[in-house]
Amino acid sequence: MWEPNEQLLLRASTRYRKNEGTLFVTPRRVAWQQHGNPHLNPSLLYGDMGTLSQTPDTSPKVLLKISVTSPKPKDYTFHFISPKALTEREAVKSQIAELLGRLRGSSASRGSTPITTPKAAPTPTSNLNTPGTATAASSPGVSTPSSSVNSPAPTAATSSGTPGSPHSWRQEEFKARRHLLSTSSELFTLHKELVMQDKNVAEEEFWASPYVKRIRQKLNKEYVSKEGRQKGKSSKMVELMPGQQDGSDVKYTLTSQIIHNIFTEFPSVKRAYDTNVPDRVSEQHFWKRFLASEFFHRSRTGARSQMAPYDDIFDRCLQEEDEENSKAPSLSRMDKIKRAIDLTATEEDHIEGGNAPDFTMKPGGSAQVLPLIRRFNRHAMRVLETPPTKRKDPNATENDDMEREIIISDLQNEKPPEKIVLDIEDSRRYFESQSRENQDISVSVEDATHLLNDFKEDFQGWRPDLTKSVMEPKAANKACLTLTDFIKRKVQHDQKIAAADTKLPLTVQQKIQSYHSATNEILRHFWSSFEPYKPDKNLRMVESLRKQQEKLHGLIKTIEDMNGDIERTKKMLQPVMQAVDKALETAKKRGKKRK
Amino acid sequence: DSNLLVIILDTNPFVWAESAKAPHTPLSLDDALRQVLIFINAHLALKYNNKVVVIASHVGHSKFLYPISDDEITKHRISGERNANMYPNFQFVMDQIVASLQELLSNTDVSFLEKDSGTSSMITGAFSMALCYIHRITKNDDLGHIKPRIMILSLSPDSAAHYIPLMNCIFSAQKAAIPVDVCKVYGEETAFLQQAANITGGIYVQVENPQSLLQYLMFAFLPERYARKFLNLPNQDQVDFRAACFCHKKIVDIGYVCSVCLSIFCSWSPVCTTCKTKFAFRPMVPPSPMRGKPSPISK
Numbered sequence: 100m101w102e103p104n105e106q107l108l109l110r111a112s113t114r115y116r117k118n119e120g121t122l123f124v125t126p127r128r129v130a131w132q133q134h135g136n137p138h139l140n141p142s143l144l145y146g147d148m149g150t151l152s153q154t155p156d157t158s159p160k161v162l163l164k165i166s167v168t169s170p171k172p173k174d175y176t177f178h179f180i181s182p183k184a185l186t187e188r189e190a191v192k193s194q195i196a197e198l199l200g201r202l203r204g205s206s207a208s209r210g211s212t213p214i215t216t217p218k219a220a221p222t223p224t225s226n227l228n229t230p231g232t233a234t235a236a237s238s239p240g241v242s243t244p245s246s247s248v249n250s251p252a253p254t255a256a257t258s259s260g261t262p263g264s265p266h267s268w269r270q271e272e273f274k275a276r277r278h279l280l281s282t283s284s285e286l287f288t289l290h291k292e293l294v295m296q297d298k299n300v301a302e303e304e305f306w307a308s309p310y311v312k313r314i315r316q317k318l319n320k321e322y323v324s325k326e327g328r329q330k331g332k333s334s335k336m337v338e339l340m341p342g343q344q345d346g347s348d349v350k351y352t353l354t355s356q357i358i359h360n361i362f363t364e365f366p367s368v369k370r371a372y373d374t375n376v377p378d379r380v381s382e383q384h385f386w387k388r389f390l391a392s393e394f395f396h397r398s399r400t401g402a403r404s405q406m407a408p409y410d411d412i413f414d415r416c417l418q419e420e421d422e423e424n425s426k427a428p429s430l431s432r433m434d435k436i437k438r439a440i441d442l443t444a445t446e447e448d449h450i451e452g453g454n455a456p457d458f459t460m461k462p463g464g465s466a467q468v469l470p471l472i473r474r475f476n477r478h479a480m481r482v483l484e485t486p487p488t489k490r491k492d493p494n495a496t497e498n499d500d501m502e503r504e505i506i507i508s509d510l511q512n513e514k515p516p517e518k519i520v521l522d523i524e525d526s527r528r529y530f531e532s533q534s535r536e537n538q539d540i541s542v543s544v545e546d547a548t549h550l551l552n553d554f555k556e557d558f559q560g561w562r563p564d565l566t567k568s569v570m571e572p573k574a575a576n577k578a579c580l581t582l583t584d585f586i587k588r589k590v591q592h593d594q595k596i597a598a599a600d601t602k603l604p605l606t607v608q609q610k611i612q613s614y615h616s617a618t619n620e621i622l623r624h625f626w627s628s629f630e631p632y633k634p635d636k637n638l639r640m641v642e643s644l645r646k647q648q649e650k651l652h653g654l655i656k657t658i659e660d661m662n663g664d665i666e667r668t669k670k671m672l673q674p675v676m677q678a679v680d681k682a683l684e685t686a687k688k689r690g691k692k693r694k
Numbered sequence: 695d696s697n698l699l700v701i702i703l704d705t706n707p708f709v710w711a712e713s714a715k716a717p718h719t720p721l722s723l724d725d726a727l728r729q730v731l732i733f734i735n736a737h738l739a740l741k742y743n744n745k746v747v748v749i750a751s752h753v754g755h756s757k758f759l760y761p762i763s764d765d766e767i768t769k770h771r772i773s774g775e776r777n778a779n780m781y782p783n784f785q786f787v788m789d790q791i792v793a794s795l796q797e798l799l800s801n802t803d804v805s806f807l808e809k810d811s812g813t814s815s816m817i818t819g820a821f822s823m824a825l826c827y828i829h830r831i832t833k834n835d836d837l838g839h840i841k842p843r844i845m846i847l848s849l850s851p852d853s854a855a856h857y858i859p860l861m862n863c864i865f866s867a868q869k870a871a872i873p874v875d876v877c878k879v880y881g882e883e884t885a886f887l888q889q890a891a892n893i894t895g896g897i898y899v900q901v902e903n904p905q906s907l908l909q910y911l912m913f914a915f916l917p918e919r920y921a922r923k924f925l926n927l928p929n930q931d932q933v934d935f936r937a938a939c940f941c942h943k944k945i946v947d948i949g950y951v952c953s954v955c956l957s958i959f960c961s962w963s964p965v966c967t968t969c970k971t972k973f974a975f976r977p978m979v980p981p982s983p984m985r986g987k988p989s990p991i992s993k
Binding site: 548553559563570586590 | 708710724727731795796800802803813902908928
């Protein structure tokens with residue numbers, strides 16, 4: 100039924116599914132108990148809850164609906180029937196909202212859990228402190244869940260900057276973005292043109308595009324967005340040093356992170372907190388007493404200092420702690436040791452040396468230090484404790500687990516790659532495409548022998564007479580002239596090409612380049628929102644494409660002023676402009692089709 | 695620096711017979727040989743330590759014409775007659791080349807016709823022999839002063855069966871920085887040899903009047919490697935690299951490519967004829983600026 104120390108915060112008489120009963124709200128869950136039935140059913144944990152909704156205040160029935168996302172999406176509707184139904188419902192609703200908020204690691208003032216009423220629609224406020232970012236994007240940060248905070252951390256004192264929470268992730272992200280924009284001029288110009296000047300592309304869309312992401316990766320690996328990567332808990336023990344000291348007044352600052360740490364370190368304090376706050380003692384008061392108590396100030400020896408007042412809550416804590424420290428930690432079951440670390444398994448290999456436990460290591464030698472050592476051990480256990488991993492494959496046996504630990508994939512033989520062999524039947528034909536038609540001279544055997552014999556005879560006694568004149572001078576001259584012609588033509592051609600290769604002035608080049616990359620980005624956004632169709636983004640892109648076309652004229656004018664070569668510019672930008680025209684055409688066609 | 699010139703002479707008798715019967719400018723093997731010998735003498739005369747190698751690319755096999763080993767010299771009884779009017783080095787080279795060629799031509803029988811290559815010239819074989827010889831000489835040359843180059847006197851057309859080996863030779867020549875010059879005496883343009891000259895940095899010249907072959911040789915192919923840096927030599931720069939479709943052998947600019955064997959077709963067909971991959975879908979109607987590349991369903 101109820102958990103030990105589950106504290107009841109609120110109760111209200113409600114109807115659920117036409118049955119009368121009581122709705123209980125505790126820090127751990129929301130439960131409903133039917134009259135006369137000892138079971139608590141349904142019992143909803145805060146981690147499972149999705150949204151709350153209620154009927155407007157003017158309707159006759161006072162209903163509160165809680166929708167649960169896991170294990171299966173389901174809605175629970177509670178009908179408040181007491182005479183003070185409205186106030187009760189309000190109280191229950193705000194309490195649930197607050198506890199949900201705490202669970203999700205954000206302050207109650209943020210109101211991040213959407214509570215929808217048919218009339219009012221409160222929007223989540225975001226207090227992100229960076230220039231013009233879409234607030235809708237903050238919700239992925241918020242919904243990264245409760246895994247970052249294990250127990251509801253009361254946001255008593257100051258800021259809500261819990262490391263590893265979604266809020267600080269966004270801060271880091273923005274820092275990274277700012278750094279990238281300042282270092283990379285390419286990214287900066289692109290960003291300026293697209294987002295700042297023309298408001299073509301929203302900031303989030305800009306950073307989400309794969310082109311930008313690739314640039315990011317190339318530039319600096321560490322500034323790749325750290326989405327989803329969180330730091331683990333720090334292993335420091337709780338240190339609570341006095342902040343300031345003005346005479347007899349000592350000031351301590353307790354942030355929620357410190358409080359959280361105290362709770363994990365000293366479960367007795369947590370228990371005391373749960374039982375006492377806010378019923379018997381207010382939170383402020385609780386912490387005051389904590390800081391004043393003997394529990395906090397006790398010295399290592401454990402003796403009580405004379406000055407300490409008696410404080411019933413914390414005396415109990417002290418007692419509990421002392422009891423814990425005096426007991427030796429319970430030894431875990433020795434019969435189910437993991438085989439990979441079981442030393443007794445290889446006992447037969449070490450008969451000579453022996454595998455006997457080390458007799459010099461006896462715990463509890465010096466009785467004075469023992470409680471302290473135990474405390475450190477307990478702290479270390481808490482830091483290292485991990486939740487037991489779920490077995491991914493329920494059928495995996497223990498042997499499989501062993502194999503997974505022992506076998507190193509790098510040392511195993513690689514499987515030969517599975518290839519489909521290319522089967523070219525007539526490989527000669529494959530290369531015939533290079534040469535022209537079949538040019539083999541087909542010769543019959545007789546002709547061949549005849550020919551060869553002719554050759555043999557011709558050459559039998561042949562002696563070259565090199566003194567005889569070889570050719571007519573006219574022919575030689577003609578050959579010379581043709582060759583010289585050849586050379587002349589080639590040289591002229593080369594010179595023409597070299598002359599035409601002069602580059603445009605640097606500023607002109609830069610302008611053209613930035614215009615080109617901006618237009619390309621817009622085109623990419625256009626096509627990505629074209630199929631599947633996202634109407635408003637697509638229309639925005641159409642507008643910006645038209646604007647780019649107009650910009651082209653302005654660009655040409657500036658280049659003219661700078662005495663650049665307009666023809667070449669136009670030629671360079673021609674493919675992009677063609678692409679823009681095509682995009683606008685397809686957009687128009689689509690518009691016509693829809694009509 | 696001694697320059698080593700390796701000449702690959704195409705001695706395919708069938709092609710030479712055709713060339714000798716050519717309508718306007720006939721050139722028979724003996725005429726051509728005379729001009730080539732003068733060219734060789736000119737090359738040797740340029741520097742005292744210039745060297746030459748002549749390889750004959752015959753039907754079915756190729757053979758070194760010069761230099762040949764001593765046993766061969768005695769075997770063929772090359773007369774050592776001294777001609778008082780001729781520089782002995784020239785005489786020596788000439789004698790050997792003529793004797794080897796006679797030997798080659800008299801030993802040819804018709805057995806080559808049964809082989810696959812038919813009546814095509816063994817240019818690839820000669821090319822590899824040249825490369826091996828150059829490699830050997832370069833290795834033995836400790837001073838590092840030998841500068842080799844290859845010149846191909848080609849008449850016969852490309853043979854498709856030798857495409858792969860020929861390309862391998864060309865790439866080795868490119869790797870070894872050996873320029874390959876090509877002089878096309880008779881016959882149509884050969885795409886392979888054009889590419890060879892282009893890749894290795896050599897010269898490709900198509901002779902228009904074969905009877906003035908010597909003039910072409912002296913003009914374009916005589917300068918050594920070092921001098922070429924300062925001279926503009928007549929070279930055919932426009933190499934035809936365009937692809938031809940496999941079905942009709944006509945040049946295509948835009949076509950269909952099988953993604954398994956990369957063979958090019960001018961029109962779509964449901965089965966690739968070289969690798970027999972089936973394309974079991976309807977082809978896209980090719981819009982004009984876009985290239986249609988269907989991908990096959992793998993077997």
